[in-house]
Amino acid sequence: MKEAYQINKVYSILLILAGIFGFFSRYIEIGDTQFTALIPMFFGIILYFCTQGIRKENPAIGHVAALLTSLLIIMSIVMLSKGILGDTGWGRKQWIFLLIIMGGVWSIRSQINYFRAQRKRKAAQTKS
Known part of the structure; x- marks a missing residue:
């Protein structure tokens, strides 16, 4: 899987599943609904809708997807560092943050x- 749109699609589905898993596992475990667990799901939905624009090589949509992915990575690093440096142990939240970070770096x-590659193609077209 080398195409950026394919990787974006897989990452967005991963985010949607991670958000749903985090929400329902907290509900089953504690009986509490914490809607902040759905943040990765919302990012995943937005990135999923960016997939078609990335496939059609729309640079604006590609930059929006990169910006959202970068923002999500930074947020996850901050939250992961709070969990590791705090009193809490290594639990499901930390695994979700680690998964989001690794997938985001890949994306x-x-x-x-x-x-x-797109810049090289445009430079080659202008030279001809």
Whole structure:
């Protein structure tokens, strides 16, 4: 899977599933509904709708997807560091944050490679 739109699609589905898992596991475990657990799901839905624009090589949508992914990675790193440095142990929240970070880095890397290839194509077209 080398195409940026494919990686974005997989990452967005992963975010949707992580958000739903976090929400329902807290509800089953504690009986409490914490809607902040759905934040990854909302990011995943937005990124899923960006997939078609990335596939059609729309640079604005590609940059929005990269910005949202970067924002989510930064938020997850902050939350993961709070969990590790705090009194709480390594639980489901930390695994979800780690999964989001790893998937986000994978997605950002593919988007950067996509932007580089796109610039090279445009430079080659202007030279001809």
